[in-house]
Amino acid sequence: xxxxxxxxxxxxxxLHIGLTWLNTARIAGPGVKxxxxxxxxxxxxxxxxxxxxxxxxxxQANAExxxxxxxxxxKKALERGxxxxxxxxxxxxxxxxxSTIKPGRVPGRGGKxxxxxxxxxxxxxxxxxxxxxxxYFPGESTNAQDPVLKLVPAARRATLIARRxxxxxxxxxxxxQGKDETVFFDF
Amino acid sequence: MSKLHGxxxxxxxxxxxxxxxxxASTAKRHPTQxxxxxxxxxxxxTGPVFGTDDLKPTDNDLTRQHKGDPIGxxxxxxxxxxxxxxxxxxxxxxxxWQANAAGRYPHKNDTHNAPVDPNFxxxxxxxTDAEGRYRFIxxxxxxxxxRNHYNAWRPAHIHFSLFGxxxxxxxxxxxxxxxxxxxxYDPMYMSIPDEKARVRLISQFDWENTIPEQAxxxxxxxxxxxREATPMDDSPGE
Numbered sequence: 001x002x003x004x005x006x007x008x009x010x011x012x013x014x015l016h017i018g019l020t021w022l023n024t025a026r027i028a029g030p031g032v033k034x035x036x037x038x039x040x041x042x043x044x045x046x047x048x049x050x051x052x053x054x055x056x057x058x059x060q061a062n063a064e065x066x067x068x069x070x071x072x073x074x075k076k077a078l079e080r081g082x083x084x085x086x087x088x089x090x091x092x093x094x095x096x097x098x099s100t101i102k103p104g105r106v107p108g109r110g111g112k113x114x115x116x117x118x119x120x121x122x123x124x125x126x127x128x129x130x131x132x133x134x135x136y137f138p139g140e141s142t143n144a145q146d147p148v149l150k151l152v153p154a155a156r157r158a159t160l161i162a163r164r165x166x167x168x169x170x171x172x173x174x175x176x177q178g179k180d181e182t183v184f185f186d187f
Numbered sequence: 188m189s190k191l192h193g194x195x196x197x198x199x200x201x202x203x204x205x206x207x208x209x210x211a212s213t214a215k216r217h218p219t220q221x222x223x224x225x226x227x228x229x230x231x232x233t234g235p236v237f238g239t240d241d242l243k244p245t246d247n248d249l250t251r252q253h254k255g256d257p258i259g260x261x262x263x264x265x266x267x268x269x270x271x272x273x274x275x276x277x278x279x280x281x282x283x284w285q286a287n288a289a290g291r292y293p294h295k296n297d298t299h300n301a302p303v304d305p306n307f308x309x310x311x312x313x314x315t316d317a318e319g320r321y322r323f324i325x326x327x328x329x330x331x332x333x334r335n336h337y338n339a340w341r342p343a344h345i346h347f348s349l350f351g352x353x354x355x356x357x358x359x360x361x362x363x364x365x366x367x368x369x370x371x372y373d374p375m376y377m378s379i380p381d382e383k384a385r386v387r388l389i390s391q392f393d394w395e396n397t398i399p400e401q402a403x404x405x406x407x408x409x410x411x412x413x414r415e416a417t418p419m420d421d422s423p424g425e
Binding site for chain 1: 197198201202204210214217219224225226228231232233234235241269270271272282284286294308311312352353355357360361375378379387388411412413
């Protein structure tokens with residue numbers, strides 16, 4: 001039996017009604033091992049205006065580089081209660097913010113380790129199909145060897161790397177169009 | 188570590204384009220640069236796992252969230268979540284939201300001149316069972332106007348959000364109702380290029396799940412991306 005995946009549709013302007021019950025802006029609480037960081041940014045449309053009806057979802061490994069999922073069979077510890085999932089609606093100005101830990105390196109194709117990263121999915125009114133991207137960490141020496149970053153044209157790689165704003169606070173914007181347009185992935 | 192099976196790419200015509208002028212809001216909200224094709228790694232092949240602890244048993248009954256009964260026609264919406272290989276997707280989270288019977292959302296941005304129903308919030312969620320089945324009790328949502336073009340009306344619909352077994356199987360879609368005359372005028376429905384794929388977003392009247400003297404049944408099956416038959420030759424792992 002072979003079927004085709006159902007067609008995607010926009011979340012529309014009233015996404016909050018169905019989705020905010022699972023809002024999770026604190027992906028890792030104080031008890032979770034690792035370097036704690038706050039990531040903040042804006043979701044910006046083609047006019048540079050903040051998107052007020054957007055939703056960001058995050059998926060990440062723990063500090064050891066292990067995902068809380070049965071298909072991650074690495075022999076690494078996983079703390080109880082760490083799911084690695086975040087969901088944040090944007091506010092009226094298009095801002096989003098979450099706190100988490102910097103994940104460890106997880107294996108990519110051929111077992112080659114990837115640089116620490118967060119997987120990001122973006123939803124909003126006016127978007128018929130979700131957008132996928134990643135956040136990488138500033139000052140991380142392994143970024144230069146990351147097999148996914150290497151596939152991104154060099155001039156656009158900076159859109160995937162957060163900037164250090166202050167101690168423990170990173171800034172990363174999602175820009176939908178224009179000169180600093182964020183790189184989005186297809187896999 | 189045993190080799191992982193990657194997921195198939197979408198079949199042509201089954202998914203909307205980001206830039207779709209008929210839906211005006213896509214103009215400033217679509218990427219203008221081509222997407223960068225990257226390999227599927229452990230980061231994409233895993234995803235959040237939800238369980239019964241995340242939900243209340245009554246979360247799938249949208250007619251029992253307030254003191255009184257909501258106004259409108261009670262319906263049962265049920266179906267199966269499958270992958271492209273026809274395998275059921277067990278224990279996966281399904282979230283829904285919808286307008287009330289008058290076509291109004293209890294949301295600060297909804298200014299449509301139609302009554303809010305104090306007995307209807309319009310949100311529900313559930314986990315599929317071991318065979319991928321889900322079931323919601325709700326009321327039939329109303330159509331409502333929007334400002335996309337002159338005399339624009341959304342067909343009756345229920346929003347669905349699903350996860351599946353990986354972050355890359357994430358799907359947000361909408362379920363429509365059979366025979367709705369507004370469908371061919373709706374940019375969102377019409378954004379699916381292939382007609383057969385479009386029609387699969389329309390639920391079917393479901394006599395078997397209709398409850399006598401209680402509620403009409405509608406069946407809506409959802410298909411998530413399926414795995415490749417052969418494992419990736421350089422699969423992620425140790």
